[in-house]
Amino acid sequence: MILFKGRSYRKQYNPMKPIKIGYKVWCLADSKSGYVLTFAIYTGKSNSSPSPGDTLGEWIVINLSVHLRNTGVLVTFDNFFMSINLMNELRTRKIYAVGAVRNNRKGLSGALKEKTKMNRGEYTYKTKGCVAANKRINSMPVFMLTNVNNPAAVTSVNRKNKDGTKSTVPCPAAISHYNTRIGAVHRFDQFRERYAIGRFTLKKYSE
Known part of the structure; x- marks a missing residue:
């Protein structure tokens, strides 16, 4: 969200964001540097809005990743954008x-949605075509989708226990890759806030 309180039909209101009023901007950023590669300003419904079979999240990811087609690059995004259809479509685009x-x-x-007794750190998975779904128990169930990771592949991550000690626990590779790459847009937001070039002034200029 980019703060703006003036008159504009593009202005959005989102009470869940720290900046509640302004321009909503969708961004694709590099996972290491946070550098924004491309972006799109949300203007509400338009002729280029999603078709009835698509969600807004799917439409955003497809449009921002057009230039990544046939590159084999790995992209990550949160649950607002994610769907089975999106993962299949991205895979067809390589x-x-x-x-x-x-x-x-x-x-x-449905097997993943069932409430089965699992201890913290345990996981299960299901596959369909090129898409794998992982369910892992942390403080609460975590669901992930991937079209690149072997669902049986496991890595180790460090976790802090309630008594302050640290322990190593198994973690599906898909979740580990997600945790190490997500947050690039947030990193860009931090840089933009800390190194803002705009300055407030009391000086008035006459035309």
Whole structure:
């Protein structure tokens, strides 16, 4: 969100954001540097809005990743954008992806949604075509989708226990890749806030 309180039909209101009024901008950023590669200003419904079969999140990812087609690059995004259809579409474009998914998304395996007793750190997975769905128990169930990682592949991550000690626990590779790459747009927001070039002034200029 870019703060703006003037008159503009492009202005959006989002009470869940630190900046509640302004321009909503969708960004694709480099996972290491936070450098924004491309962006799109949200202007509400338009002729180029999603078709009835697409969600807004799917439409955003497809449009921002047009120049990544046939590159085999890995992109990550959160559960607002994620869906089974999006993962299949990206794979046909030779774009790999991994991200969190909401457990009520259409097409997600019912077996993963079932409330089964699992201890913290345990996980399970289901596959369909080129898409794999992981469910891992942390403080609460975490659901992930990937079209690139082997769902059986496991790595180790460090976790802080309640008594302050640290322990090593197994973690699906898809979740590990997601955690190390997500947050690039937030990093850009931090840089933009700390090194802002705009300055307030009391000087008035006459025409």
